[in-house]
Amino acid sequence: MRFLNDVQPPYDLTYSDVFMVPVRSSIGSRLDVDLRTADGVGTTIPVVVANMTAIAGRRMAETVARRGGIVIIPQDIPAQVVGEVVRWVKDRHPVYDTAITLPPRATVGEALSLITKRAHGAVVIVDGERVVGIVTEHDAAGHDRFTQLHEVMTPDPLCVDAGADLAKVFQLLSDARLHAAPVIEAGRLVGIMTRKAALRSALYTPALDADGRLRVGVAVGINGDVRAKAQELLGHGVDVLVVDTAHGHQDKMLDALRAVRTVAGGTPVVAGNVVSADGTRELIDAGADIVKVGVGPGAMCTTRMMTGVGRPQFSAVLECAAAAREAGRHIWADGGIRYPRDIALALAAGAASVMIGSWFAGTYESAGDMRSDGAGRLYKESFGMASARAVRNRTRDASGFDRARSALFEEGISSSKMLLDPQRPGVEDLLDQIVAGLRSSCTYAGAASLEEFHERAVVGLQSSAGYDEGRPLPTNW
Numbered sequence: 001m002r003f004l005n006d007v008q009p010p011y012d013l014t015y016s017d018v019f020m021v022p023v024r025s026s027i028g029s030r031l032d033v034d035l036r037t038a039d040g041v042g043t044t045i046p047v048v049v050a051n052m053t054a055i056a057g058r059r060m061a062e063t064v065a066r067r068g069g070i071v072i073i074p075q076d077i078p079a080q081v082v083g084e085v086v087r088w089v090k091d092r093h094p095v096y097d098t099a100i101t102l103p104p105r106a107t108v109g110e111a112l113s114l115i116t117k118r119a120h121g122a123v124v125i126v127d128g129e130r131v132v133g134i135v136t137e138h139d140a141a142g143h144d145r146f147t148q149l150h151e152v153m154t155p156d157p158l159c160v161d162a163g164a165d166l167a168k169v170f171q172l173l174s175d176a177r178l179h180a181a182p183v184i185e186a187g188r189l190v191g192i193m194t195r196k197a198a199l200r201s202a203l204y205t206p207a208l209d210a211d212g213r214l215r216v217g218v219a220v221g222i223n224g225d226v227r228a229k230a231q232e233l234l235g236h237g238v239d240v241l242v243v244d245t246a247h248g249h250q251d252k253m254l255d256a257l258r259a260v261r262t263v264a265g266g267t268p269v270v271a272g273n274v275v276s277a278d279g280t281r282e283l284i285d286a287g288a289d290i291v292k293v294g295v296g297p298g299a300m301c302t303t304r305m306m307t308g309v310g311r312p313q314f315s316a317v318l319e320c321a322a323a324a325r326e327a328g329r330h331i332w333a334d335g336g337i338r339y340p341r342d343i344a345l346a347l348a349a350g351a352a353s354v355m356i357g358s359w360f361a362g363t364y365e366s367a368g369d370m371r372s373d374g375a376g377r378l379y380k381e382s383f384g385m386a387s388a389r390a391v392r393n394r395t396r397d398a399s400g401f402d403r404a405r406s407a408l409f410e411e412g413i414s415s416s417k418m419l420l421d422p423q424r425p426g427v428e429d430l431l432d433q434i435v436a437g438l439r440s441s442c443t444y445a446g447a448a449s450l451e452e453f454h455e456r457a458v459v460g461l462q463s464s465a466g467y468d469e470g471r472p473l474p475t476n477w
Helices: 058-066 079-090 108-115 166-175 195-203 226-235 251-264 277-285 303-307 313-326 340-348 388-394 400-407 427-444 450-456 464-469
Strands: 018-020 047-049 070-073 100-102 122-127 130-136 180-185 188-194 217-220 240-244 269-274 290-293 330-334 353-356 378-382 416-419 458-461
Touching (some): 047 058, 058 070, 058 079, 070 079, 079 226, 108 122, 122 188, 130 180, 166 180, 195 427, 217 226, 226 240, 226 251, 240 251, 251 269, 251 277, 269 330, 277 313, 290 313, 313 330, 340 353, 340 450
Parallel strands (some): 047 070, 217 240, 240 269, 290 330, 330 353
Antiparallel strands (some): 018 458, 378 416
């Protein structure tokens, strides 16, 4: 990456401070761009879901990995539960979404409470392993919540055979005017497929491990017996370990990282967070394959306002990525992502992948429970991982006094209402938006890969007025 006219300012920059300049390109189509990452994690799109309790659960992990990204399960979840989550994700089908199932005598109320857990919006009615019906929110409308599902379901629904050609599945559902259909193999339900999922499966490549199973990562903190915790997590089959703390450039992190490195073997180890070249180099020297960059840019984070500590994210990524490249390693840009443009700029600055948290909080797949604000708008609650709420979760085994004392010192929002976008309510909708924007960015830079994108990107500086000029207007002026 280079700055337009080779003018680099003497001050640090956020994503909003910069723009990309189009250059001559020989890339004929956005689909000619390869978005696979080079950091060794095995992702096919440069998207990592942050290890935030309200966001990164098993539904998110399954869905994002199926589209090529990876989710990091938070560190404040007990190891036994993490093991169950990892095994569950590994057992999911790499192509078909997991179906929500209920027996015929379950109620409409039960179905409605589960439908919002998945973007496909349907409950498959099963008798043993046999599919006997399907229920959508539309089918349940107007019925008492205690009505049994066999009274409202569509019986003997159209089913799709596992392994069927995706184009034919799309056409079959379109001709039948159906949104979704159960997928069966030898009479057994293996998942569910929507028309949009058939299209996506032809455009995305899942992030799979050597055994063809979906990839998932897990975070570990720097307190306690970190080596033993990492060893236990590795025993569960995690694909990447993230040694995580808000201030990554400290002795305790370096000791924890060295301990994890002794047991990690070939499993990639990520460590952070830092915002300087010195911090990046020290984490790499201690054993990090990937360094996580970002202090304070996250939507739930109050660190900069509380402490004055942090750094504008574009400049932090640019400097840390350069230091990592000198050592033959990589960085993840963590935080500050509001739009697809921000992802493109982080990658142009040298990040291998971009970590996203709050943007994905208001989706069907995030870990929180769905709620309504009373005006019919659906939302989920999110909170920062240094907030009092998160600290209470992490210190659940401590005494009441110690927990209360720790909760006094918070650097994050404990409760934020994240509304679902009716146009993009699922995380896959957001991934479509991200990938479309990123592919276009690469074509503007004449880049067929992310490595070429970093090499060829030309970035200029802009005023706040220049940034506002690029924003679309929802109405006329």
